[in-house]
Amino acid sequence: MQIGFYFDQSRCIGCCACVAACRSWNQLDQEMPDLIQIVPQEGGEFPNVSLSYLFLSCFHCIEPACIPACPDRLLVKRAEDGIVVITDPEQCTGCQLCVEACPYGAPKVVTAGKVGIVMCNLCLDRLSEGKAPVCVTTCPTEALDVGTMEELIAKYGELRELEGFADYRKTNPPIIFQARNLEK
Amino acid sequence: MKVVPSVCCHDCGGSCPLNIYVEDGRITKIEARDVGLPAMRPCLRGLLYHYRVYAPDRLKYPMKRSGERGEGKFVRVSWDEALDEVAERITHIKDTYGPAAILNLGGSGPSGRFHSSAALSRFLNMAGGQTKYWNLRSQQGGLFASLATYGTINEGSDRADLLNSKMIILWGCNPAESIFGTETRWYLTQAKEKGIKIICVDPRFTDSAASWASSWVPIRPGTDAAMLVAMAYIILEQGLQSQHFLDTYTVGFDKFRDYVTGVEDGVAKTPEWAEGITGVPAETIKTLAWEYATTKPAAIIPGFAPGRTARGEQYHRAATTLSVMTGNIGIHGGATACLGTATTLSAMTGNIGIHDGATACLEENLSALPPREIEPPPSDHPDDFDLPVPPNPVEKDQPLHEYAVKGIYRHTVDKINFSKTWDAILRGKAGGYFSDIKMLYSVGGDSLNQSCEINRAVEAIKTLEFVVVHDHFMTPLARFADILLPATTWCERNDINFPWGFGHYALYANKAIEPFYESKNDLDIFTELAAKMGISGYNDKTEDEWLRLIAAKQGIPDYDAFKASGFYKLETLEPYVSFQNQIKDPGHYPFPTPSGKVEIFSQRIADFNRPDVLPPIPKYVEGWEGPTDPKREQYPLQLITTHSRKRTHSQFHNIPWYGQLEPHEVWVNPIDAKPRDIKDHDQVKVFNDRGVISIQAKLTNRIMPGVVNIYQGAWYEPDPSGLDRGGCVNVLTRGEHSPGGAFCSNTALVQVEKI
Numbered sequence: 001m002q003i004g005f006y007f008d009q010s011r012c013i014g015c016c017a018c019v020a021a022c023r024s025w026n027q028l029d030q031e032m033p034d035l036i037q038i039v040p041q042e043g044g045e046f047p048n049v050s051l052s053y054l055f056l057s058c059f060h061c062i063e064p065a066c067i068p069a070c071p072d073r074l075l076v077k078r079a080e081d082g083i084v085v086i087t088d089p090e091q092c093t094g095c096q097l098c099v100e101a102c103p104y105g106a107p108k109v110v111t112a113g114k115v116g117i118v119m120c121n122l123c124l125d126r127l128s129e130g131k132a133p134v135c136v137t138t139c140p141t142e143a144l145d146v147g148t149m150e151e152l153i154a155k156y157g158e159l160r161e162l163e164g165f166a167d168y169r170k171t172n173p174p175i176i177f178q179a180r181n182l183e184k
Numbered sequence: 185m186k187v188v189p190s191v192c193c194h195d196c197g198g199s200c201p202l203n204i205y206v207e208d209g210r211i212t213k214i215e216a217r218d219v220g221l222p223a224m225r226p227c228l229r230g231l232l233y234h235y236r237v238y239a240p241d242r243l244k245y246p247m248k249r250s251g252e253r254g255e256g257k258f259v260r261v262s263w264d265e266a267l268d269e270v271a272e273r274i275t276h277i278k279d280t281y282g283p284a285a286i287l288n289l290g291g292s293g294p295s296g297r298f299h300s301s302a303a304l305s306r307f308l309n310m311a312g313g314q315t316k317y318w319n320l321r322s323q324q325g326g327l328f329a330s331l332a333t334y335g336t337i338n339e340g341s342d343r344a345d346l347l348n349s350k351m352i353i354l355w356g357c358n359p360a361e362s363i364f365g366t367e368t369r370w371y372l373t374q375a376k377e378k379g380i381k382i383i384c385v386d387p388r389f390t391d392s393a394a395s396w397a398s399s400w401v402p403i404r405p406g407t408d409a410a411m412l413v414a415m416a417y418i419i420l421e422q423g424l425q426s427q428h429f430l431d432t433y434t435v436g437f438d439k440f441r442d443y444v445t446g447v448e449d450g451v452a453k454t455p456e457w458a459e460g461i462t463g464v465p466a467e468t469i470k471t472l473a474w475e476y477a478t479t480k481p482a483a484i485i486p487g488f489a490p491g492r493t494a495r496g497e498q499y500h501r502a503a504t505t506l507s508v509m510t511g512n513i514g515i516h517g518g519a520t521a522c523l524g525t526a527t528t529l530s531a532m533t534g535n536i537g538i539h540d541g542a543t544a545c546l547e548e549n550l551s552a553l554p555p556r557e558i559e560p561p562p563s564d565h566p567d568d569f570d571l572p573v574p575p576n577p578v579e580k581d582q583p584l585h586e587y588a589v590k591g592i593y594r595h596t597v598d599k600i601n602f603s604k605t606w607d608a609i610l611r612g613k614a615g616g617y618f619s620d621i622k623m624l625y626s627v628g629g630d631s632l633n634q635s636c637e638i639n640r641a642v643e644a645i646k647t648l649e650f651v652v653v654h655d656h657f658m659t660p661l662a663r664f665a666d667i668l669l670p671a672t673t674w675c676e677r678n679d680i681n682f683p684w685g686f687g688h689y690a691l692y693a694n695k696a697i698e699p700f701y702e703s704k705n706d707l708d709i710f711t712e713l714a715a716k717m718g719i720s721g722y723n724d725k726t727e728d729e730w731l732r733l734i735a736a737k738q739g740i741p742d743y744d745a746f747k748a749s750g751f752y753k754l755e756t757l758e759p760y761v762s763f764q765n766q767i768k769d770p771g772h773y774p775f776p777t778p779s780g781k782v783e784i785f786s787q788r789i790a791d792f793n794r795p796d797v798l799p800p801i802p803k804y805v806e807g808w809e810g811p812t813d814p815k816r817e818q819y820p821l822q823l824i825t826t827h828s829r830k831r832t833h834s835q836f837h838n839i840p841w842y843g844q845l846e847p848h849e850v851w852v853n854p855i856d857a858k859p860r861d862i863k864d865h866d867q868v869k870v871f872n873d874r875g876v877i878s879i880q881a882k883l884t885n886r887i888m889p890g891v892v893n894i895y896q897g898a899w900y901e902p903d904p905s906g907l908d909r910g911g912c913v914n915v916l917t918r919g920e921h922s923p924g925g926a927f928c929s930n931t932a933l934v935q936v937e938k939i
Contacts, residue, residue: 011373013360013395015829016845017216020228023841024213030235030841046853046885047402051394138216140225141373 002062002082002149003122004174006156007055011143011178014038014053021138025123031112035120036135037105041164052180054164055144057135058106058120059173060084069101082174083122092116103166104173122146152176189217189750191681191691192230193296193674194832195322198366199683200226201751202233204675204696211237211675211697219751223343223370227363228845229832233675235839237700241657243670244701253646256663263702266667267709271716273650273666274311277623283313284578284598284619289605291629293835296679296693297734298727299672299705301628302571307710308625310719313578315619318585318595318925319602321634325491325926326523329500331592332786332924333522335776338531338762340524341483341516343367343686345759347374348517351381351479353472355503356408357487360391362827364487365686372396381479383472385411387824388851388893389886401472402888405822405930406493407462407811410804411469412502414458417444418473419509425477426511432770434508436785440801453804461804461811463888477510481517485524489826494807494931497924501802505784513782514767516759525685526762529738529754532688570734571707582618587923589792603636603921603928609644623650627671627706632661633834633900633912636929637919639875642902654706657838660900660912670703677705678727680734688760689753690738692746798923807922809933819872819933821856821892825913828895837899848911849882851893852936857883860936867939869907870894872932875915877908878939892936896929 019036026035037056044050060083067075067084075098076087086092094115098107107117123133131137136144145152153176160168162177188204201217201224211234216226236242246266251257277285288308290301308314320327330337343365346352352375359368376382376396384393385401385408393400403411419425420441430437439448446452455466455473462469476482484507490499503521512518525531582596598618600608612620624645632641638660645651645664653665662668674681679693699705707723714722725733735743739754746752765773774780778787790800797805809815809822827833830842837843850870852862862868864883869876870892879894887893894913901910908915917932 011395013369013373014391015360015369016228017226017231019845020231021216024231024234025215027213030839042884042886044885046855046888047400049389049400049885051389051391051886134215137218138225138231140227140369142222 001080002174003060003127003146004082004149004152004176005055005057005059006145006147006152006176006178008143008178009052009055009162009180011141012038012053012055013141014040015140017138017140018055018135018144021134022120025126025134028118029112032110032118033108035108035118039164052164054162056104056106058084059104059175060122062172062174065101065103065171066098066107069097071095071097081127083124084119085121085124086117086119089116103170149174185212188694188696190675190693190696191750192226192233193294193679193681193693194229194835195292195295196229196363196832197684197686198227198363199295199681199687199689199691200224200230200366201691202226202230206696209697217750223367225366225370228829229836232841233673235841236656236836237673237675237697239657239839241838242700243656243658243668243703245670246702247668249666249668253651253666254642254664256658258668263704263712266669267712267716270652270667271713273623275717277649278312281620281622283308283311284315285622286314287600287605287609287621287624288314288316289624289626289629289631291626291631291634293629293833294674296674296681297570298679298730299674299677299707300570301706302573303707303710304625304627305573306571307714307719307722309574309576310714310722311717313576315578315621316576316599317602317605318593318599319921319927321492321602321927321929323488323491323523325493325496325922325924326486326488326500328497328589328592328924328926329491329504330522332589332789333501333504333777333783334520334763335783337523338526339520339522340526340685341519341761342527342688342756342759343371345516345761346371346483346485347378347380348759349375349380349481349483350517351383351476351482353383353385353476353482353484354392354397355385355484355486356490357485358386358388358390358392358827360395361829362487365683367687381475387888387891388826401464401468404461404463404811404888405490405824405891406495406807407804408490409495409498409502409802410453410458410461411464412499412506413444413453413802413804414455414469415473415476416440416502416506416509417453418455418470419477419506420444422474422477424474425509429511429513430509433513433767433775434782434784435779436783436801437509439785440505443801443803463890476506480510481512481515482510483512483517483519484521485519486521489824489930492927492930493922494810494920494926494928495797495805495922496926496928497798497922498802498805502804505802508782508784514761514763516761518761520762523685527688527760528685529682529688529690529740531685532754532760571730587925589788589798589924592788593925601921601925603919605631605635606637606641606644606919609647610640622648623652624648625652626661627654630655630659630661630834632664633659633914634897635919636914636917636927637874638900638908638912638914639906640919654709656703659834660910669709670701671709672699672703672705676700676703678731680731680738682738688756689751690735690740690746692750694747694750792923794923807928807931808918808920809931813933815933819935820890821934821936822890823870823913823916823932823934824891824893825896825917825929826893828897831895831897834897834899837897847880847882848895848898849880850936851882851884851887853885853887853889853891854883855889856892856936857881860938862936862938868936869939870916870934870936872916872934874918875906875908877911877913877915879911881936892934
């Protein structure tokens, strides 16, 4: 089974509530990096301007580039749900090879205190209680969802590509998109 | 570990449910609390509030100034020593100069209904009186227009009613960042997906324009009334007005028509006329007017920002008139197109419940509520609201203020318009003000950073004999305190909160943690001061008794259930829309105006007798630093001071994570940047006669040429040369108000230069 994200770009208003909720739930101190990034994509010239947002996180790729990149084999893809996790953060030497390998820059480097990386684990603690990840339950426009790939495709279709995101063929991230409707 | 149901208590217009996780007496995380409504989700500010609660720079102890005033040097003192000094100085100033020498600069930083700056007003009135300010900075222009036109501020529709519109115009309104009612983001998203056409009129291509609008109409700041008037011209020219509606429900439309068509002054207010003023192409105005008038129902949702300009009242009056002309009042899917604040629990249950600062201009209108369609739950205490504030002895028998437009505002001469605070301190009685201010008392806000013309403010504060500030941090105003007292946050006390004007629900802020170090609730500080000064009855109820009283006044039927669940919503059969009775049965339900009708022409405004600045019909009236001001040669750019998602006004500025979310920048269009040789991320200075700030430039097509944008709320941080390195916009804004009261933070001409 593979659990993945759904991101509805037409609903994302760029508010970053997901970023804050993720930090709060994961009890990250202020020195720690954000696990989610909301990246504005501005285009056009006045007055024909466009603006949309990218949602970036660890997408728990089907063919992850980070796992083979780790010299200490600390990253593991769980067989039961496909979630990529760090098995033993204490052993991480902070070499950042996983960061370089990931097309989405998802592993985040910790610069304060113990060196290492942090990344989204899809709120495993919440999933085990039957609750959706905190980014999903926080988004004020319900632009995010998680589910098995079968569920996501059945609910939201099969769009795997979105302008601004790395080519999905590289690591096969389990994320389904809804593009921003640009028909004005 | 315990999970405490609470609510984010900030001055953003929303009120959002949160779960606060507490371990060993410390907040570990905060989560969106599910109240079964997806529209009720919080934003990034509440979710990391513990960063603010435990910030290393949080004030821990009472402090006393040890250096020069404003130098920022303090020593720790005991509560007893601090309060003895405050009590002694208040007594001395009151006895020497009279109570009007004490200026109350209470703010609206804490939005809870119990722990608010009303605690200060109550204390000072019981201590003998005070000088108060009038002017709700956020929306005074809209307040004026609403009272003049409809006779009440209880006008508006539920956000859910947006789904009944066929067209929505967001005018100077950016709820994607500013919130403006918790539910707003949800219903605009739903409206877009339902296929409802959404247009955004704004000098900036905001997140709201990008997220919801099918088209963006950039407009020069302060010229909105001209565009609205030109839309009225097209509607009249094409005969698209709802004449029956105008004949039945309004007065004075003929006078407005004479102005629009040019009968009055020989100038037809055509789209071509408006193009020259607003920068909006005439064709765009024509198309929008035609679409708006022929799509029914349609809702203009006005933000308060265009009203925060010189003559900002005219924008609100004009938007309202357009909505009336097209028959969009009192119906589902329409809009009152003014304040839109009818849908709070307090308004719907008959207790207007607005911040203490607003009462000065509302007293007369508290009883003038329109009949409601929904039967309110019984209230045991209909006469007072929040923490009761007794009358101010200073204002007893005083005549009305020159700007107290008869029957609309009733404030007396002793009150200062907030915009004139510093002028009043500097010039006093000799300058025509009611009193010589000797002391400033600030609770719940930074009225230095969030006022206008800060350099003048600094000059003024230095002349005072005594300054007391309660706050959480060493804010720009706190630096000027003589006695600085650490206050609690909403996590450290019990309270009740509800949104400004949008949504008939209340949330309970259960106390999550004990007060931080030696900080105290404002109310408890005043209770101790009252005891020291021999004032009895200041705090004659327990916290629980007060909160039960407030809940009862809001019509909350079961206080204990409310406290336990943390949420109460007044259910309605359908989305609430004000004035439905007035429209269905005008014979029985007059509007609460002198004529009983919607007053497009207002005799009450006419009696003010200043048609040049405050005309009795809505007009475009150019204010200072407008399109034809000769100052443009020196300062050619218009500054707007907007709301960022990462702050609530000046709160959160000092919290590093929020600061890093996006840099503090001045938005400059590449067309304006090029001749100034400014590149993206260059450090620039923004300046005018009032001051100069240093800030990074953001080159973006999201701002119209000729306009620059800086988010308000960054903290004033002047260097020895007077250059504000904090990038506080209010160094540049002017300490003047529009005659209807509007706070003019979006009217300022500036120049930008590379450093």
